[in-house]
Amino acid sequence: MVNGRGSPDTVLTEAEVKTLIEEGTPQSLYEGKKVLVLTPDTTRTCPLPMMIRDVRKIIGTRCAALDFMVALGTHPPMTESDILSFYGISEDQRQTDFGNSRFFNHRWDLPETFKRIGYLEEDVVNNLSGGRLQEKVAVSSVRMYLTDF
Helix, strand or coil: CCCCCCECCECCCHHHHHHHHHHHCCHHHCCCCEEEEEEECCCCCCCHHHHHHHHHHHHHCCCCEEEEEEECCCCCCCCHHHHHHHHCCCHHHHHCCCCCCCEEECCCCCHHHEEEEEEECHHHHHHHCCCCCCCCEEEEEEHHHHHCC
């Protein structure tokens, strides 16, 4: 469990962000595993380049693969060049620090990019929603990331 440290009146330093990532992400979650980092698109604001750098430093050196995906919502896909610019990654860094990483758009608009992995049963949804929803919910994942290793 990670304790929050931010507030509307406080800006976290990079050292504080790095500590939050380290404390909130036990090595057992990523050591030797493939990791997909989902990020917001350009309509959201946060210190994304700093966070991408810190995730690479902390997780990227210990995992089998570290890839990044922009959650576009209903916005148009970005080119890899646009994604790198958005993440603050230079072409040199792309070749060195991020040489084994891949960069994707979440293609919400293409049903074939998803794989159904199961369902949340009605009673689970009811419990999770505090009684506000009572329906079975399909759970899908990004197909290429499930099968691309």
